[in-house]
Amino acid sequence: METLALFFFFLFFSFTQPVLCADVCTPASCDSVQGPRIRFPFRLIGRQPEHCGYPGFHLFCNNQSQTILRLPLSGEFVVDYIDYTRQTILIDNPDDCDPKRILNFSLSRTPFGGTYTRKITFLNCSSDWTEYMSYDLFPFFCLSGENYVVMAMASYSSAQQIPPSCRMISNVSVPTQAQNYVSQYQSSRQIRVDFQLTWNEPGCRSCEANGGICGFKDNTVLEVGCSKPPNHGLPRSAKYGIIIGVGIPGLLCLIVLACFAFGRIRALSHRRLNISELPTITISQQPVVRAAGLDGPTIASYPKTVLGESRRLPKSSDSTCSICLSDYEPKETLRSIPECNHYFHANCIDEWLKLNGTCPVCRNSPESSIGTPCSSMSSSYSLSSSDHH
Template identity: 55%
Template sequence: MDAVRLLSFFSFFFSIFLAQTVLCVDTCSPSSCSGTRPQVQFPFRLTDRQEYRCGYPSFDLSCNQTQTVLNLPFSGDFIVERIDYFSQSIYINDPDFCLPKRILSLNLSGSPFRGLYLSNFTFFNCTSSEWSEYYNIDDSVPLHCLSGDNYTVIAMAYPMFTPPGCRNISIVSVPVQYDQYQFGSMDFNQSLQLTWDLPDCRACVTDGGTCGFKSNSLTKIGCSNLPRHGLPRSAKYGIIIGAGIPGLVCIIGLACYICNWIKAYGRRHQLNTELATSTTAPQLVVVTTGLDATTIESYPKTVLGENQQLPKPNDGTCPICLSDYQTKETIRTIPECKHYFHANCIDEWLRMNATCPLCRNTPDGSSKVTPLSSISSSSSSSSSSSSSPSTS
């Protein structure tokens, strides 16, 4: 029952872990107002679609129907046309299609953004068309959304002097795009390019990772989900769960088996101890000793002649020393089995062993039956006699 409860607990834990992992991915996954572009992800967040921790402070965006809107504290709302996370650039435009008007009052204070490529433009209010006679149309841009029936507002990059019939309105540093900065021109129908320095996620995005806050922290930035060689994360989760739960069951079963085995071993050990301490009948022990000299000498001996005629059943080699029999050597035969050996070899053997080296037969009278208790008593008596001092 305990194993089943433990297994249920771990299953519940894995379920909660996976649910929270999926929830985190869903709430901070990229989103958009129109379902396509621009894609909004960290450090930006859509205030009505993503949680607070999914974006960096002051990087909040909102949706105006299908348009993505950025609010600059001192300049108002702008439409976000594109976000480049690799170069950390955001491209904004005026929702009323009069970008020059917004440029005249553009103030990036209080925001994390700045112009990456800045070009100075001078704005003039001209009450006649005489300016066009002195300036190439490519060097000056008429701004129709700022102009009226009796005047024309133009923007010029680095004018040498004030055009005839015009007055200087303002000199503005415009955050242009790279190609406009490179050629010193300005298309006021295109968007403005802004950049940000913090948080710096360029390396993470370049490596294919996901930039965001570290483990519920709202100050430290980290990079996760970096591409790795091998199995995808979902497959690893499946393997962990698929192999982890059966493995846990096996470990619990093995632990129960070992516990039961230890208990059974303890009971057997206790039973053996009780049996050993109980009174039992004396056991009989067969003690086999060597033969005495008289018995050994009673076995027949033969001196080999020149023809080395040997009796059967042995061959011409002594089974004890493994040497061939030679002329004039003495051999001895065991009467019971008719096996023969060098006399010196078999005599030494029979003094310590009462059996034939080949067939292991024991001659009659070479063994005796003695109670085990008698042997123990005899050993104890011998020990006592050897330890007590001798008297004269």
């Protein structure tokens, strides 16, 4: 009973660990092929319960199956990638004019910060922008007008590199990747920025690095816990419970069987020892003497008797031939073996004695037996005469 109770205790403990809330949050995505997998601390609105996401980490899907992050002061951005272990998210501008988003970009009132920050200086220059080709400037026609061109340059450039006909609009710090890249657009150089953001709270780096799943411990407080991912097998504690619950009774059974087997072996050993102490009795067997068949004259010398109506013989028990097992009938000829005076049908005993030189009843050999021979003629005469009288 104690072992059974211990087994159920381990099972209960293994299935009732309060690590995360009862409702399991299944990862979701807007595009199952290319879209990022959304899980805690992010939540996909309309596809995951509210407790599956941390405040400020809500995403949604647009009509193009893109995953969208809405920043309160900067608008909507497309989520390209999420690294849950490093706690970084990569977003980009869904519109064509990146500089417009850069000028208005702000992470205020959000849980995010910039992984890498680059400062960009925006300039307002005259419309003849070809004279600025020798400068390290990038034109943005989406911000330009008929009489001016908006250009940008890296803020680490010295003030002497600003053309005289340009004036500075603003300096902007942009959380970008380690390096920006330049692409050809309408035969002009355009700067395109991918924003790389990071977050510190909730801190799930160590949990994710160890293969765990981060989430709320319950639905009432914003306390985050870590749980091992579910697998197809039983939890480790449940396996330990099964091993203990089944292993201890099995071990006890093995011990009992071993004791029983040892007792049986010990009893057999004592029994064999007692038998070995008994005196040895030697039984000598006398050799069996098998006599060979008799010859014809010897067989013919044995007395014959013609049985009368009374069927009386010297031995009242001799009423059946021991060879053919048939009862004697009147007028049948019998032959007896003189040494033992046993009677048989004459034909039966003649065939027998040709093969075996012993009496079929007593197994005595007529030649080796010592007995009083009977007279053939007198026996035959007496039995026959008595029947006639």
